[in-house]
Amino acid sequence: MTVEVTFWSYFADLAGTGSGKFEVPVGTPVDELLRSVYRSHPRLGALRNSTLVAVGVEYQGGSYLLQPGDSVSLFPPVQGG
Amino acid sequence: MTVEVTFWSYFADLAGTGSGKFEVPVGTPVDELLRSVYRSHPRLGALRNSTLVAVGVEYQGGSYLLQPGDSVSLFPPVQGG
């Protein structure tokens, strides 16, 4: 299946794009998707320790198993207020 | 000298008046003035443990020595807000 990954805030600048599409099998853990993302966008990989991951509008950990229709967001620490 | 004592809030109801004048020597401690007040207004004396005392616009303890021009206020615990 195709998973759309969106890069928010300065992650879009580092990736050189606001989003990307990645092919993974149904049930792939988020961690494995991220390895593909970081191969395509190594400047994001350098920030992996401070990266927040959401599937849809909820935060998810690396062990979340991706399902058809899931969209993934990667972003830096939030700073509202 | 004459000291004017003002009764605030329901202390005025208990005293039956908003204020009273008391004759004391210059340098009389507040505690001694209060004994005169309570002789005239025994219903106030019953509340002495929860009574707040001010001289002018400042709180004072019983050992404060009254000076000419001082005005004294007696009132129950405050409840603003």
Added chain:
Amino acid sequence: MKLEILITTDAIDGSALAASRSSGPGMGAVVHFLGVVRGSEEGAPIAAIDYTAFVQMAEAQFHKLLEEAGRRWPLESVRVVHRLGVVRVGEPSLWMEVVSPHRAEAFDACRWIIDEMKRVVPIWKRPVPAAS
């Protein structure tokens, strides 16, 4: 620190007061507190609270409190309005504004001022029972 104290029988208009805030570039946080008269007092329904005060002393004690708050926290401005007379249920009796560089000190100072006010500022309340 800017400091304003108003003890008044006029109704408190929190939004008009909020609109009159002056502003400096070092301000990051504004906290407003409104104390509103609730519909019951010690379990019994009430129509209003009638506030009285020893006004001159209340102003002096508020002034001391606000000055002390300004020594404890880096505040830019504190404004306090306390209403006297009959304040009906749902209407505010107290309005307070604290402005500071960061939010922690604005919240801390605002709470401290209210707590201390309830200890030292000579204002009293008398519940007005609801008409039966």
Added chain:
Amino acid sequence: MKLEILITTDAIDGSALAASRSSGPGMGAVVHFLGVVRGSEEGAPIAAIDYTAFVQMAEAQFHKLLEEAGRRWPLESVRVVHRLGVVRVGEPSLWMEVVSPHRAEAFDACRWIIDEMKRVVPIWKRPVPAAS
């Protein structure tokens, strides 16, 4: 509990928002917080902050936070407005209102929501340097 969340590029009018408060007889305390853009960021003078957000997720995360606050404290109403886009120095980027029976829970809930917001609501800021 009444709950309102608005994420908008429109300017925040704190006094208009305060005026639109609805009122119930159980309310005793209203706390407003305004977060205002300060004139410097990490020591350097700035003209503004440009806020961006993952809006759909920000709304969802705010909603979860406010619901959780309503479970932790007996709140009557929580309203939050966060501005996006370029917010100039001295203008508010965040407005929040918490209404509750007593002041302690209004203060506690308001601070908790702001602290949690800064942890989970996907909004980011970019300082706009002051023109030299």
